[in-house]
Amino acid sequence: MTVTNHSWQSLPAAQQPEWPDQEALRKTLAELASYPPLVFAGECDQLRARLGAVARGEAFLLQGGDCAEAFDAVSADQIRNKLKTLLQMAAVLTYAASVPVVKVGRIAGQYSKPRSKNTETRDGVTLPVYRGDSVNGFEFTPESRIPDPERLKRMYNASASTLNLVRAFTTGGYADLRQVHAWNQDFVRNSPAGQRYEQLAREIDQALAFMNACGVAPEEFKTVEFFSSHEALILDYETALTRTDSRTGDLYDVSGHMVWIGERTRQLDHAHIEFASKIRNPIGVKLGPTTTVDDALTLIDRLDPEREPGRLTFITRMGAGKIRDHLPTLVEKVTASGAQVVWITDPMHGNTFEASSGHKTRNFDDVLDEVKGFFEVHRALGTHPGGIHVELTGDDVTECVGGGDEVLVDDLHQRYETACDPRLNRSQSLDLAFLVAEMYRNQ
Ligand SMILES: O=C[C@H](O)[C@H](O)COP(=O)(O)O
Numbered sequence: 001m002t003v004t005n006h007s008w009q010s011l012p013a014a015q016q017p018e019w020p021d022q023e024a025l026r027k028t029l030a031e032l033a034s035y036p037p038l039v040f041a042g043e044c045d046q047l048r049a050r051l052g053a054v055a056r057g058e059a060f061l062l063q064g065g066d067c068a069e070a071f072d073a074v075s076a077d078q079i080r081n082k083l084k085t086l087l088q089m090a091a092v093l094t095y096a097a098s099v100p101v102v103k104v105g106r107i108a109g110q111y112s113k114p115r116s117k118n119t120e121t122r123d124g125v126t127l128p129v130y131r132g133d134s135v136n137g138f139e140f141t142p143e144s145r146i147p148d149p150e151r152l153k154r155m156y157n158a159s160a161s162t163l164n165l166v167r168a169f170t171t172g173g174y175a176d177l178r179q180v181h182a183w184n185q186d187f188v189r190n191s192p193a194g195q196r197y198e199q200l201a202r203e204i205d206q207a208l209a210f211m212n213a214c215g216v217a218p219e220e221f222k223t224v225e226f227f228s229s230h231e232a233l234i235l236d237y238e239t240a241l242t243r244t245d246s247r248t249g250d251l252y253d254v255s256g257h258m259v260w261i262g263e264r265t266r267q268l269d270h271a272h273i274e275f276a277s278k279i280r281n282p283i284g285v286k287l288g289p290t291t292t293v294d295d296a297l298t299l300i301d302r303l304d305p306e307r308e309p310g311r312l313t314f315i316t317r318m319g320a321g322k323i324r325d326h327l328p329t330l331v332e333k334v335t336a337s338g339a340q341v342v343w344i345t346d347p348m349h350g351n352t353f354e355a356s357s358g359h360k361t362r363n364f365d366d367v368l369d370e371v372k373g374f375f376e377v378h379r380a381l382g383t384h385p386g387g388i389h390v391e392l393t394g395d396d397v398t399e400c401v402g403g404g405d406e407v408l409v410d411d412l413h414q415r416y417e418t419a420c421d422p423r424l425n426r427s428q429s430l431d432l433a434f435l436v437a438e439m440y441r442n443q
Pocket residue numbers: 067113114115116117420421
């Protein structure tokens with residue numbers, strides 16, 4: 001049953017598309033509101049419970065995936081590679097840091113992008129900026145850049161087919177922990193991260209063989225609990241996908257298990273926070289370097305009035321040069337307030353720069369340094385570094401510089417495929433997982 005979550009509509013909403021055909025939009029939203037949910041409310045509750053364990057310091061959150069999913073990239077290979085990378089990272093973290101890992105993809109709904117500018121200029125031609133496949137086309141033509149509500153239905157369908165395959169992989173045997181070697185087959189020979197992973201996979205194998213010999217073969221190894229998440233940016237879409245849970249009468253945004261509010265739309269008295277305050281999904285909020293203690297405490301009052309561990313995740317994205325200065329006071333005051341939020345670090349969004357080649361990129365060393373800063377701050381305060389949030393792909397792209405299998409500025413043009421921000425490739429993602437596992441162990 002669809003129920004209104006419309007209170008946000010009287011408030012300013014940043015970053016919303018200017019749909020030229022309002023009647024077409026109305027029809028599309030009515031149609032979307034009649035579609036089946038993409039996730040079940042009970043699964044959102046399950047994720048909230050898992051995040052509750054993270055908030056209490058008993059588990060670690062791995063959240064990652066594309067900056068912007070694209071309709072023409074919804075293929076078995078692309079989805080499998082991304083999932084495989086996340087599963088490998090989770091295996092590294094679980095085994096090397098001995099911590100349960102909650103796995104959440106930026107997947108099956110991450111089609112909408114907030115932008116710094118409304119327009120883009122190339123060779124003297126200025127057009128509306130690309131806002132994600134849910135809104136307009138990436139192609140730099142006037143026609144393609146017109147917002148088209150039909151795209152919201154394509155987003156729903158692309159999310160549904162992605163989630164379907166993810167569910168098949170995670171429950172149908174592919175994600176069985178006994179497949180740790182198979183996830184590496186196409187990768188191990190020529191990559192330092194792959195070789196390091198293979199060594200760890202052998203150790204996991206031995207541990208499993210030992211448990212088997214002892215007569216313990218837990219069912220849990222056969223399937224993987226994996227959740228979806230995306231930025232709740234286009235509020236008309238998220239509202240059309242908001243439903244009343246028949247079990248409890250509560251509202252859930254059933255477009256994904258977890259949704260987050262971005263740095264550009266987290267104004268306290270604006271529409272996105274109002275929307276998020278009405279739904280029961282676990283909610284993330286990005287916190288950039290300008291976040292004040294008052295902002296953080298008011299966000300908690302608005303989004304987590306019951307102080308429920310797992311309801312609210314603060315995703316800090318300060319930048320490597322700023323995290324050590326800005327994060328301590330926030331964590332200290334929030335902790336002192338008695339709230340039990342999940343703290344995770346997004347080491348990507350504060351570390352973007354334009355390379356001499358003209359590509360928007362990030363340096364692996366900066367990414368790593370922000371994660372290090374995050375761990376240092378939490379260690380000093382005795383609080384829990386709850387997880388990482390990264391933009392990554394399972395493909396061997398060349399979008400971020402650095403890493404063990406080093407990508408140089410001169411390599412960026414080779415496979416620069418992102419529709420928006422630069423992602424870690426598979427080798428860089430695995431490098432990061434090993435380094436984070438080390439930091440966690442030393443914590
Ligand atoms: O992914 C995040 C934002 O959408 C992105 O950083 C904005 O990029 P822009 O500054 O090119 O608009």
